[in-house]
Amino acid sequence: MEQQDRYIRFDWAVKRLLRQKANFDVLEGFLTVLLGEEVKIIELLESESNQQSVDDKFNRVDIKAKNSKGEIIIVEIQNTRELYYLERILYGVAKAITEHISLGERYYEVKKIYSISILYFDIGKGNDYLYHGQNSFTGVHTGDRLEVTTKEKDALVHKLPAEIFPEYFLIRVNEFNKVAVTPLEEWIEYLKTGCIRSDTQAPGLAEARKKLIYYNMSPAERHAYDEHLSAIMIQNDVLDGAKLEGRMEGRLEGRMEGKMEGCIEIARNLKSMGLDTETIQKATGLLPEEIQKL
Structure with missing residues (x-):
């Protein structure tokens, strides 16, 4: 009888396999589906929470990457409940901003950051499995969105704060109870169940079917x-x-x-x-x- 493929959980893949440049396409596919635009990862950035110690088993796993626009993307996975999670991701974003601007550089060098949290615990009330939030400035009386003036390449240009301020995505994996139809739903289904359908066309999942097979790992890796x-x-x-x-x-x-x-x-x-x-x-x-x- 043919052995059925079994796929590695995404948190383990992020911790071990997706840090290899040859496997960036899996993570790129996930980010492309989530953000709604093609994402190309140029490099992974060092992060002090990229630990692989025994003490980190139950805690977060994150990966910090720079895309082709020079923007920073933080992907964080949390398996167990944390009461002050929103405060922590705010701190993480602020730290990433300051870590990646050199002393003496001008403020326009600050890069936009996307914070993506894949949560396997109940963070609170809400009926959706995906939440997206960002800072925006709206006129209290007029309802219009504020545009700010900034200087780029010796020219004055207008920008919305949304083009500069961080964006936050909270994926509540355990709340997903739908039949996966869209590429995003297929990804959430994989995050929850570890299953990937054989006919998937979702960016990154076809690559995951080839690269994240459990039985492709060495005996030592499988044991770990x-x-x-x-x-x-x-x-x-x-x-x-x-x-x-x-x-x-x-x-x-x-x-x-x-x-x-x-x-x-x-x-x-x-x-x-x-x-x-x-x-x-x-x-x-x-x-x-x-x-x-x-």
């Missing part, structure tokens, strides 16, 4: 990769257990402080109104058996 997956599963189990313990502790504290009595009274009233157990549970947080005893 399997350990990586195992570590992520263990970490997620630990976090889930902590959440469960927190909820249980919260219920106990609630009983001690009298909060439970309030929930019980509300549940009793809802039950007398004929509402079903599931609805009452959502409204009060009580367990089904607690509701049934009322």
Whole structure:
């Protein structure tokens, strides 16, 4: 029986394989689909978070690249929850701007930055799997967009702040539950499931089918990769257990402080109104058996 292809998770590929120039086309394809324009990577830039140590297993993986326009693109993958994630990506963008402008250079040398976060945790409320944000300046009374005057090549030109200020993309991988139709959806499906359809035409995924095959790795690389997956599963189990313990502790504290009595009274009233157990549970947080005893 023919062995079915198994593809490497994108976070591992970014950490190990996509740093090789011969594999830039995979990352270029992903960025092209996401940004809506062709992206060519000229070089990878050094970043202090490009760690491959054991301590980095559960944390972020990022890659910093310069495209053919001289713009900087940060691709960051986060496997576990981080409470101050937005503050951190803001810091990361600010650091990238200052890292890549030499002392004494003029401000117009500052390059635009794209910050792309691939998130495998619930960052908050929202129904979409892809969010895009940027600084823009709109007239409070007129609604027009501000244009600023700048000097380029001894000529005065008008620019929108959007041409200078960073852009942020947040990809909430776990929220994707669609049938992949567009190239972007095919990419998100791969990020979530590790599956690539055999007839894909999405830029970068056809290349990924050739270069990111699990069985093409050496035995040592496969072992390290399997350990990586195992570590992520263990970490997620630990976090889930902590959440469960927190909820249980919260219920106990609630009983001690009298909060439970309030929930019980509300549940009793809802039950007398004929509402079903599931609805009452959502409204009060009580367990089904607690509701049934009322």
